[in-house]
Amino acid sequence: QQQVKQSPQSLIVQKGGISIINCAYENTAFDYFPWYQQFPGKGPALLIAIRPDVSEKKEGRFTISFNKSAKQFSLHIMDSQPGDSATYFCAAKARNAGGTSYGKLTFGQGTILTVHP
Amino acid sequence: ETGVTQSPTHLIKTRGQQVTLRCSSQSGHNTVSWYQQALGQGPQFIFQYYREEENGRGNFPPRFSGLQFPNYSSELNVNALELDDSALYLCASSRSSGTGNEQFFGPGTRLTVL
Numbered sequence: 001q002q003q004v005k006q007s008p009q010s011l012i013v014q015k016g017g018i019s020i021i022n023c024a025y026e027n028t029a030f031d032y033f034p035w036y037q038q039f040p041g042k043g044p045a046l047l048i049a050i051r052p053d054v055s056e057k058k059e060g061r062f063t064i065s066f067n068k069s070a071k072q073f074s075l076h077i078m079d080s081q082p083g084d085s086a087t088y089f090c091a092a093k094a095r096n097a098g099g100t101s102y103g104k105l106t107f108g109q110g111t112i113l114t115v116h117p
Numbered sequence: 118e119t120g121v122t123q124s125p126t127h128l129i130k131t132r133g134q135q136v137t138l139r140c141s142s143q144s145g146h147n148t149v150s151w152y153q154q155a156l157g158q159g160p161q162f163i164f165q166y167y168r169e170e171e172n173g174r175g176n177f178p179p180r181f182s183g184l185q186f187p188n189y190s191s192e193l194n195v196n197a198l199e200l201d202d203s204a205l206y207l208c209a210s211s212r213s214s215g216t217g218n219e220q221f222f223g224p225g226t227r228l229t230v231l
Contacts, residue, residue: 006159034219034220036222041224042224042225043119043121043207043209043222043223043224043225044160044207044222045119045222046219046220046221046222049219089159089160091159103148103150103165103167103172103173103211103218103220104150104162104165104173104175105150105152105160105162105209105220106162107159107160107161108159109158109159110157110158110159
């Protein structure tokens with residue numbers, strides 16, 4: 001029940017195209033959903049995050065769409081650029097029994113995005 | 118850059134040895150979480166420290182232990198190293214252990230166990 005399933009494993013997009021990465025979860029206690037970008041040899045960098053009380057959040061070229069009833073969320077990268085080529089991880093954090101999160105992020109398996117010039 | 122630093126960058130150990138990894142949190146952050154990232158996988162939560170106490174733990178055996186110091190820096194100790202412990206070890210700092218607090222990751226320590 002703690003898993004976050006991410007797809008696709010890899011994605012190839014042409015420059016200027018839209019990249020879409022999907023994640024699904026089962027644990028209804030998850031209440032915070034961040035996306036991270038990781039370049040080779042670096043730690044994950046927080047891109048954008050959403051809470052279940054909104055259905056969409058946009059920051060620049062990055063948009064999260066959230067479907068609470070389907071327990072799915074996705075990352076859209078508009079006007080994809082070669083510099084966006086990286087591994088992307090969705091994650092989720094749950095409330096603990098006391099109603100406050102204790103910090104554990106559960107990550108998806110990652111999507112390797114390649115943007116061709 | 119996040120302001121989270123980790124040392125060393127790379128480390129090579131042999132099976133059965135012990136290792137200590139270090140993390141300095143971002144200024145203003147009092148919570149540190151440790152993650153293990155195997156090659157080609159997402160990070161796996163090891164544990165979290167808040168105000169010098171462990172307040173959350175993932176599915177890792179007791180030979181994985183940690184400390185947090187009064188300045189909020191942290192150590193991860195792994196005893197009796199196994200080949201499967203080879204991974205990138207990441208620490209992440211945040212403002213508190215409460216809801217929705219963003220976690221900022223350091224660059225990681227690459228541990229190789231031979």
